[in-house]
Amino acid sequence: MTAQLRDASTAAEAVEILERDGVVRIPNLLSAEQLETVRNDLLPLMDETPSGSDPYFAGTKTRRLGRIFKHTRALDAAATSTVFLETAKHFLCPPKGMWYGQDRVDETPTMQIGATQCIQIHPGQGLQPLHRDDSIFYTVHPGKTDAIGMMFALSDFTEENGATRVIPGSHRWDDERMPEIGETIPAEMSAGSAVMWLGGTYHGGGQNVSADSVRTGAILGISRGYLRQEENHYLSLSIEEVKELPEEIRGLLGYSASNPYMGWVEFEGEMADPRVVLGEVEGAGLLAGVDS
Numbered sequence: 272m273t274a275q276l277r278d279a280s281t282a283a284e285a286v287e288i289l290e291r292d293g294v295v296r297i298p299n300l301l302s303a304e305q306l307e308t309v310r311n312d313l314l315p316l317m318d319e320t321p322s323g324s325d326p327y328f329a330g331t332k333t334r335r336l337g338r339i340f341k342h343t344r345a346l347d348a349a350a351t352s353t354v355f356l357e358t359a360k361h362f363l364c365p366p367k368g369m370w371y372g373q374d375r376v377d378e379t380p381t382m383q384i385g386a387t388q389c390i391q392i393h394p395g396q397g398l399q400p401l402h403r404d405d406s407i408f409y410t411v412h413p414g415k416t417d418a419i420g421m422m423f424a425l426s427d428f429t430e431e432n433g434a435t436r437v438i439p440g441s442h443r444w445d446d447e448r449m450p451e452i453g454e455t456i457p458a459e460m461s462a463g464s465a466v467m468w469l470g471g472t473y474h475g476g477g478q479n480v481s482a483d484s485v486r487t488g489a490i491l492g493i494s495r496g497y498l499r500q501e502e503n504h505y506l507s508l509s510i511e512e513v514k515e516l517p518e519e520i521r522g523l524l525g526y527s528a529s530n531p532y533m534g535w536v537e538f539e540g541e542m543a544d545p546r547v548v549l550g551e552v553e554g555a556g557l558l559a560g561v562d563s
Contacts, residue, residue, distance in 0.1 A: 274439040282357035293442030293472035301463040305345045312343035313389045332396035338507045339387035351519050359493050362416040381496030381529040392433035392486040398478045401450040405470030413443050418470030418494040425487040430457040432486040433479035442471035496529030
């Protein structure tokens with residue numbers, strides 16, 4: 272029996288499905304107004320973006336635009352939605368007991384957004400190699416999840432136009448098992464919907480065999496706050512651009528420290544939360560700016 276994508280509308284449903292399948296679809300995550308706005312913001316930029324030159328992974332008939340939060344505010348609500356963040360917290364933020372001298376403390380890591388890209392697959396683009404997103408962290412499988420990916424459909428995703436292909440259950444495989452395209456299913460969905468997968472779930476862009484249908488999606492990757500981000504937002508965005516972003520988005524882009532002491536900056540002789548650089552935190556002390 273061929274595996275099928277299962278749908279969720281709440282974080283609890285998404286967690287249950289992800290634990291079993293490693294991938295879940297979230298129908299209609301973007302409202303009609305949000306979808307229209309993000310299209311208006313991003314599609315003109317995609318028209319000016321050249322196709323890639325990498326025939327193996329990135330594709331030569333695929334266009335990729337990073338720095339999503341520089342270009343649109345229309346994805347803010349979805350990126351900070353309960354179904355996304357609470358689901359991610361379940362997998363990425365388990366508390367861990369630590370000793371500080373004779374004090375036993377449970378510390379909980381934060382989360383951060385890694386890659387942000389608008390991706391267009393044009394007719395004639397072949398299959399992307401199947402891969403795991405958490406390979407960049409050298410994650411050992413099976414085991415804990417270090418990252419979660421979410422793809423928003425800005426156009427309808429069909430098997431013909433290159434819908435992302437996924438292998439449900441592959442997050443439970445070890446690192447020796449090779450994924451095969453025959454084990455995949457297309458993550459078909461209507462524009463405005465999203466598909467979320469665990470970092471250990473094998474997936475890849477589909478082959479666009481249509482005559483004229485361009486598959487457009489926006490991807491957000493989220494990982495544990497103490498890991499290096501895939502996209503270097505500190506160099507991609509200026510401080511002034513970051514200051515224009517909503518506070519929660521700034522934190523997710525890495526302008527916050529992960530408990531207990533990861534990512535601090537020196538400020539007035541103290542280890543400080545990086546939010547002091549943006550003028551958000553009164554008092555430079557790290558513990559004054561980070562929940563513990």
